[in-house]
Amino acid sequence: MRDWTNLDKNYIWHPFTQMKDWLESDNLIIERGEGVYLYATDGKRYLDGVSSLWVNIHGHRKREIDEAIINQVHKLAHSTLLGLGAVPSIELAERLVRITPDNLEKVFYSDSGSTAVEVALKIAFQYWKNKGHESKKLFVSLDQAYHGDTIGSVSLGAIDLFHSIFHPLLFHTLVIPTPFPYRNPELTTHELKDNCLNNFRKIAEERGSEIAALIIEPCVQGAAGMIVHPKGFLKGLELICRENEILLICDEVATGFGRTGTMFACEHEDVKPDLMCLAKGMTGGYLPLAATMVSNQIFEAFLGNHTEYKTFFHGHSYTGNSLACAAAIACLDIFDRDHVLELLDPKIKFLGNCLSERLANLDHVGDIRQCGFMTGIELVENKSLRKPYPAELRIGTEVTRNVRNYGVILRPLGDVVVIMPPLSIENNEIETIVEATEKSIKEICQI
Ligand SMILES: *Cc1c(COP(=O)(O)O)cnc(C)c1O
Numbered sequence: 001m002r003d004w005t006n007l008d009k010n011y012i013w014h015p016f017t018q019m020k021d022w023l024e025s026d027n028l029i030i031e032r033g034e035g036v037y038l039y040a041t042d043g044k045r046y047l048d049g050v051s052s053l054w055v056n057i058h059g060h061r062k063r064e065i066d067e068a069i070i071n072q073v074h075k076l077a078h079s080t081l082l083g084l085g086a087v088p089s090i091e092l093a094e095r096l097v098r099i100t101p102d103n104l105e106k107v108f109y110s111d112s113g114s115t116a117v118e119v120a121l122k123i124a125f126q127y128w129k130n131k132g133h134e135s136k137k138l139f140v141s142l143d144q145a146y147h148g149d150t151i152g153s154v155s156l157g158a159i160d161l162f163h164s165i166f167h168p169l170l171f172h173t174l175v176i177p178t179p180f181p182y183r184n185p186e187l188t189t190h191e192l193k194d195n196c197l198n199n200f201r202k203i204a205e206e207r208g209s210e211i212a213a214l215i216i217e218p219c220v221q222g223a224a225g226m227i228v229h230p231k232g233f234l235k236g237l238e239l240i241c242r243e244n245e246i247l248l249i250c251d252e253v254a255t256g257f258g259r260t261g262t263m264f265a266c267e268h269e270d271v272k273p274d275l276m277c278l279a280k281g282m283t284g285g286y287l288p289l290a291a292t293m294v295s296n297q298i299f300e301a302f303l304g305n306h307t308e309y310k311t312f313f314h315g316h317s318y319t320g321n322s323l324a325c326a327a328a329i330a331c332l333d334i335f336d337r338d339h340v341l342e343l344l345d346p347k348i349k350f351l352g353n354c355l356s357e358r359l360a361n362l363d364h365v366g367d368i369r370q371c372g373f374m375t376g377i378e379l380v381e382n383k384s385l386r387k388p389y390p391a392e393l394r395i396g397t398e399v400t401r402n403v404r405n406y407g408v409i410l411r412p413l414g415d416v417v418v419i420m421p422p423l424s425i426e427n428n429e430i431e432t433i434v435e436a437t438e439k440s441i442k443e444i445c446q447i
Contacts, residue, residue: 004029004041028404033060036425038409049403049410049433051422054222054254056285058334059424065284068330072323081109081320088325095332096291099263101272104293108312109320113253113279114148116290117215120249120275121152122314123294123302124213127247130301130310133209140203140214140246143178146223147215147251147277156215159224161414174211176200180227182367182378185386193230201240208244213275215249218265219371222254225416226369226376235269247274247298253290254374257281257331258341258423261348261372274298284331285422289324340423348372350427351419354434362438364395364445375419377437379445389415398444399437406436417441 009023028046032039036059038046048056058065072088079086093107108119121139128136139156146162147153155170157163163170179196181189204211218234221227241248250273255265259281262268266276275298279290304310318324334340352370359365359377366380379396381389389395396412403410410417410433419433 001041004031028409035059035061036422036429044407046404046407046409047429047433047436048422049408050418050420051281052285053411054259054420055280055283056422057257057281057331057424058284058338058340059422060285062284062330062334062424064334065286065327065330068326069286069323072326076322078318078321078323080317082315086320086322086325088322088329089320092325092328092332093291095329096278096293099332100276100293101264101266103272103274103295103297104276105296106294106299108292108294110290110292110316111288111318111321112148112290113251113277114150114153115316116253116277116279116292117147117153117156117249117251118150119292119314120251120277121156121213121215123292123298123312124247124249124275126310126312127298127301128212130304135210136212138172138174138207138211140174140176140200140211142216142221143175144180144221144224144227145175145178145215145217146221147217148253162223174203174207176203178221178224178227179230179233181230182369182386189230193233193236196233197236197240200237204240204244204246208246211244211246213247213249214241215251218250218252218255218271218273219260219268220255220265220369220374222374223413225378225413226371226374226418228369228371228374232269234266234271238269238271238273249273249275249277251277253277253279255371258335258344259373259420261341261344263335263341265371282331283324283327284334286327286331287321287324288318289321289328344373344423347423347425347427347430351375351430351434354431355419358434358438359441362441362445364441373420373423376413377417377419377441379415379417379441395444399440402444403436403440406432406439408433408436410437 029041030038031041038048096107141156143158145158147156154163158175176199177196179192184192250266252264256278274295276293283289302310302312355368364379367378369376381387396415400410400412
């Protein structure tokens, strides 16, 4: 067999990776998957504890999705949506409109979470222009937000480690504070939520005539380290948006497709965004596909004679790809047929119990944050002082590397260990992940 580990080192530049470390490490190369497991060229099997970076929903090699793609290949792999329609893209759009909040009625396809966000922000910007409100061109985003890696979506993000280098390339945004209870122990969660809402209300009332939209990761800010917002925060933001004619964009790229226990996180607070970004889990983790959902009110602002230039001039070569749409339809069919969301509730509770029984009392576990199947375990040097580890120790990376010895793949966000398994995982496998995490934390943090 060829030496894939070395060939990889010869040819691949990995994303979000210090390649010097990579070139000096023993890296896993995956060659096969089955259910919640990945099989590597070292001959071993690993539980996919982060759903292949938050995308996988029903497991790998899911028969129905495999077959849907194969059937579609026999008809057509791809044709453009520029000037033509394509059957699977229509069928999927109808399904998406049916399952998202009922004001969302049109689907604009693209290929990744980042492009879904780019599309949302360009639509929001042009919407106000088309309506004759030239001054409404500012965006409000949350502290620690992550909306993708293209320049527009980076402009909306606020994670210094990823974003500060590119600062000169970015457009200016207004950033409002994120309610993060673990970092604000002096306030009750309720006070913290009210402070953050008041902050936004002040900005909205003073500068509403300049603000196009607020963008938010609803209920949980994933890449920031699984910051779970207090109940009522999202609803509060929505009301302030409505009172001040600010569009609400919900970036459900991470939270969508069941990840927080409901199909979309917006449903927890009965929020109806004007625009919604979908990607990651949409094809069950099979193929790159994204959608930006919009209300009719927004769609109609783009209608006009050709020379009014109200057209939305944006599109990608693979927009609405038929294979990806076929995979997404099969993925939604499985949600219905297998009652995935109903079965998820007890698994979420089981995960919560495992986390509190096995991890909550460990000396170096400062905080456990969970929203459905999105979980973050924050490691700290000193628990009572909430004092972080020195960054150079790379404790999160060490713990998640070590957990591979127990047959589990995890990837941290800084010193936050993320557990985000496919929704198809069984309770005994959840226990395996949490037990492996416990052992690894004990070994690396030397309790
Ligand atoms: C992952 C993510 C994105 C970016 O999606 P890509 O497909 O990686 O471009 C955008 N927003 C959120 C909330 C995400 O978690």
